Amino acid sequence: MELPADNGVLRIEGDISTDEQIRMKDSELRARPGDAFAGPYGEIPKRLKEYYDSLNEEAIPERFLELLEKLDRAEQAAQRADMPSESR
Amino acid sequence: MESVQPAKEWDFKRAMLECLPGLRAFAVSLSKRHDRADDLVQDTIMKAWAKKTSFEPGTNMKAWLFTILRNEFYSQARKSGREIQDSDGFFTEQLSNHANQHGVLDLQDFKTALEQLPTDQREAIILVGASGFAYEEAAEICGCAVGTIKSRVNRARTRLAALLQITGDDDFGPDANSIAVTARTFARS
Numbered sequence: 531m532e533l534p535a536d537n538g539v540l541r542i543e544g545d546i547s548t549d550e551q552i553r554m555k556d557s558e559l560r561a562r563p564g565d566a567f568a569g570p571y572g573e574i575p576k577r578l579k580e581y582y583d584s585l586n587e588e589a590i591p592e593r594f595l596e597l598l599e600k601l602d603r604a605e606q607a608a609q610r611a612d613m614p615s616e617s618r
Numbered sequence: 619m620e621s622v623q624p625a626k627e628w629d630f631k632r633a634m635l636e637c638l639p640g641l642r643a644f645a646v647s648l649s650k651r652h653d654r655a656d657d658l659v660q661d662t663i664m665k666a667w668a669k670k671t672s673f674e675p676g677t678n679m680k681a682w683l684f685t686i687l688r689n690e691f692y693s694q695a696r697k698s699g700r701e702i703q704d705s706d707g708f709f710t711e712q713l714s715n716h717a718n719q720h721g722v723l724d725l726q727d728f729k730t731a732l733e734q735l736p737t738d739q740r741e742a743i744i745l746v747g748a749s750g751f752a753y754e755e756a757a758e759i760c761g762c763a764v765g766t767i768k769s770r771v772n773r774a775r776t777r778l779a780a781l782l783q784i785t786g787d788d789d790f791g792p793d794a795n796s797i798a799v800t801a802r803t804f805a806r807s
């Protein structure tokens with residue numbers, strides 16, 4: 531078998547890009563199972579996190595908060611109308 | 619006394635609020651555009667609210683919301699005929715703006731590279747590498763096998779490394795030309 535079986539990838543018929551795997555250097559395939567970002571890819575998780583954090587830190591648009599409030603109020607109003615004095 | 623809110627209702631709204639920044643970040647990553655992402659988040663909020671009785675308290679609300687948003691994204695894309703890139707026949711374009719000569723990647727370079735990934739690979743690497751989901755959770759969100767997620771993450775990082783010209787520990791890493799040539803070769807074959 532030319533491809534190591536312990537590269538953390540389960541073989542799924544038709545999904546693995548073998549072209550790509552063959553092109554990959556052996557050392558790149560020998561990441562520990564479950565460690566998708568070992569070795570030469572060390573830079574990627576850092577950048578990925580930076581990218582994602584920058585999005586995460588953006589302020590949530592006001593309209594989402596308003597929408598949630600509106601949904602909540604509408605539901606409470608509906609509940610009061612449907613069941614005036616029952617708890618359920 | 620004003621109506622006493624059942625604790626469950628309050629928790630649901632609050633739990634949703636807490637998930638919004640991450641949900642929105644995922645939406646931007648998927649759709650690549652803030653305006654579309656915000657529409658997606660809005661639709662997701664309404665969908666989630668409408669079916670909140672189907673949410674089991676104590677389970678992972680973030681994963682639940684991500685699943686709804688993802689389904690919404692793909693169903694809107696299908697309806698509008700908008701093309702979703704998947705891995706098949708995907709052509710990797712060269713970055714016009716390479717990782718610069720000093721080997722420093724800035725955020726814009728990374729974003730540009732990320733946006734060139736096929737959608738299935740981009741969402742996989744975002745879910746696992748940034749949103750903090752385990753492979754199993756990401757598989758659940760995407761409705762596919764764990765092995766499929768692992769494979770997509772592997773391919774995503776390989777592609778990103780090529781786009782960003784991150785080379786291995788040895789001196790035989792791919793250079794820009796060979797990457798471009800291989801990409802074209804495989805795109806045509």
